[in-house]
Amino acid sequence: xxxxxxxxxxxxxxxxxxxxxxxxxxxxxxxxxxxxxxxxxxxxxxxxxxxxxxxxxxxxxxxxxxxxxxxxxxxxxxxxxxxxxxxxxxxxxxxxxxxxxxxxxxxxxxxxxxxxxxxxxxxxxxxxxxxxxxxxxxxxxxxxxxxxxxxxxxxxxxxxxxxxxxxxxxxxxxxxxxxxxxxxxxxxxxxxxxxxxxxxxxxxxxxxxxxxxxxxxxxxxxxxxxxxxxxxxxxxxxxxxxxxxxxxxxxxxxxxxxxxxxxxxxxxxxxxxxxxxxxxxxxxxxxxxxxxxxxxxxxxxxxxxxxxxxxxxxxxxxxxxxxxxxxxxxxxxxxxxxxxxxxxxxx
Amino acid sequence: xxxxxxxxxxxxxxxxxxxxxxxxxxxxxxxxxxxxxxxxxxxxxxxxxxxxxxxxxxxxxxxxxxxxxxxxxxxxxxxxxxxxxxxxxxxxxxxxxxxxxxxxxxxxxxxxxxxxxxxxxxxxxxxxxxxxxxxxxxxxxxxxxxxxxxxxxxxxxxxxxxxxxxxxxxxxxxxxxxxxxxxxxxxxxxxxxxxxxxxxxxxxxxxxxxxxxxxxxxxxxxxxxxxxxxxxxxxxxxxxxxxxxxxxxxxxxxxxxxxx
Numbered sequence: 001x002x003x004x005x006x007x008x009x010x011x012x013x014x015x016x017x018x019x020x021x022x023x024x025x026x027x028x029x030x031x032x033x034x035x036x037x038x039x040x041x042x043x044x045x046x047x048x049x050x051x052x053x054x055x056x057x058x059x060x061x062x063x064x065x066x067x068x069x070x071x072x073x074x075x076x077x078x079x080x081x082x083x084x085x086x087x088x089x090x091x092x093x094x095x096x097x098x099x100x101x102x103x104x105x106x107x108x109x110x111x112x113x114x115x116x117x118x119x120x121x122x123x124x125x126x127x128x129x130x131x132x133x134x135x136x137x138x139x140x141x142x143x144x145x146x147x148x149x150x151x152x153x154x155x156x157x158x159x160x161x162x163x164x165x166x167x168x169x170x171x172x173x174x175x176x177x178x179x180x181x182x183x184x185x186x187x188x189x190x191x192x193x194x195x196x197x198x199x200x201x202x203x204x205x206x207x208x209x210x211x212x213x214x215x216x217x218x219x220x221x222x223x224x225x226x227x228x229x230x231x232x233x234x235x236x237x238x239x240x241x242x243x244x245x246x247x248x249x250x251x252x253x254x255x256x257x258x259x260x261x262x263x264x265x266x267x268x269x270x271x272x273x274x275x276x277x278x279x280x281x282x283x284x285x286x287x288x289x290x291x292x293x294x295x296x297x298x299x300x301x302x303x304x305x306x307x308x309x310x311x312x313x314x315x316x317x318x319x320x321x322x323x324x325x326x327x328x329x330x331x332x333x334x335x336x337x338x339x340x341x342x343x344x345x346x347x
Numbered sequence: 348x349x350x351x352x353x354x355x356x357x358x359x360x361x362x363x364x365x366x367x368x369x370x371x372x373x374x375x376x377x378x379x380x381x382x383x384x385x386x387x388x389x390x391x392x393x394x395x396x397x398x399x400x401x402x403x404x405x406x407x408x409x410x411x412x413x414x415x416x417x418x419x420x421x422x423x424x425x426x427x428x429x430x431x432x433x434x435x436x437x438x439x440x441x442x443x444x445x446x447x448x449x450x451x452x453x454x455x456x457x458x459x460x461x462x463x464x465x466x467x468x469x470x471x472x473x474x475x476x477x478x479x480x481x482x483x484x485x486x487x488x489x490x491x492x493x494x495x496x497x498x499x500x501x502x503x504x505x506x507x508x509x510x511x512x513x514x515x516x517x518x519x520x521x522x523x524x525x526x527x528x529x530x531x532x533x534x535x536x537x538x539x540x541x542x543x544x545x546x547x548x549x550x551x552x553x554x555x556x557x558x559x560x561x562x563x564x565x566x567x568x569x570x571x572x573x574x575x576x577x578x579x580x581x582x583x584x585x586x587x588x589x590x591x592x593x594x595x596x597x598x599x600x601x602x603x604x605x606x607x
Contacts, residue, residue, distance in 0.1 A: 102434035102435075104434075157359075157360065228454045229453070229454065230456075231451075231455070231456040231457070232448065232453065234437065234441070234445065237433070237434055237435050237437075239431070241392060241395075241397050241426070241428060242426070242428055244397055244417055245395050245397065245420075245421060245424075245428075246421055246445055246446060246449060246501070247417050247418040247419075247420065247421025247422070247448050247449025247450075247501075248448055249416075249417050249418075250417075291436075291438070292435035292436055292437055293437060293438075295456065
């Protein structure tokens, strides 16, 4: 009997494992192809041979400043790297939150991290800060808002603590939104308001290597924490009593997961402004191909997030003569997908 | 050995029940009965250490449950909650493997030995064939058996079940209760709550009847589940009759309708 049973599940595992591995390998190929397209296309087209030469030359130490090379090294590559990092970070954070809240319809900013980051950045711009300081203020604002939401929710005695947490997140986010609106009204309409609006819609246009390095460290660290705890995170998708009766220190584990997902999201907002929908929609696609098990789904979600974000950004900077904000494009694609998923869910 | 001493349970804002004491030895089964809102689930949560006791103590082999770390507790006492449709469609095998969490370090994943135990638990309950199905696709009875298999994979000596037969059809009830009998015969200590006096009469050694959060009776099933006590518990006339060597409880229609 055991022999029979185990051989049967080995096949099942092989099938499931095969499916998510296939999706992952296919995703890697797609990402590489997309990177090639993204490097070559834009206002200053780069041919394959120029890219190859530029890449090789870039690794030797005397970088002659040809235009092609500076477009490649100073503009395209950091922008591509940043888009991939942000996409992977937002998608992984969304996947973690959807597990944690046992609801496939929550997003990484459910606890107010994006609106808090927005307020931080807008306040910094209003106070006359430059881009780097605004990014730092966004990161701080995002973390502080999540801390505030958790502190408020923990003071409210309730049967359904997660629901309370989400509700507090929603109301605090709307408060932050109102504060942002107020600052837009009082901001200098010629200097500050365009910067604020640009920032609120999200953009990778200002991507630089120092941003890539900072975001890379934070996001990779967050992904590493989520990946290390992946199997156990599945237990957080069970009702609290069940997770605890199975021996999981649920509140502690949840705090670690919220911290990792929040760091990833706040970092993304800090380097490129607010880009919605990625963290909501992409984890769904990953779940469809890899199944709900977090350890199989997380790498697929991160990879799909990178692909989605890079595709959106490449489209955003090449589709029209003026750059479109990627946050607008993700919403145009994200809204119909979200509605379709909702319809499927309630059917 | 599960020992409960003068337990008071509930929430900081509201005491739900009090004055319960009992000791369960290995292989003993206790049935927990009481009307809706009598505090059965809250008592089970307190026995599990999920809620701190408001008074008294819950001990497993002499150690207070409330002071145990979650993993240490889960190695000694397992929980089969009232069944529900889970948020995500994990496979049956993955669900049962979750029962191994208390035996694994924080960053570890279950290995072949854990997988073997999970499959063995499924085989014990006769549902090895479901291993690859998603829990969201199962019938209520199958899902209940999966939750019991997960508790078995925990390899704890004590299993607590919250209304394990609620919302199951007749065949599935019989199946679940038959499995409970087998687990009890294997030496597991079992506590289950139920709304069916029959289930307690047949499948338990002792019964705890809760009325308004206080024990109405705590004795062997024969002594606790008397006509008098059952009528008092459920506010309806009953008869306990002999059906081929089994005692069963049926409504007594004495022409007066429902007495209060």
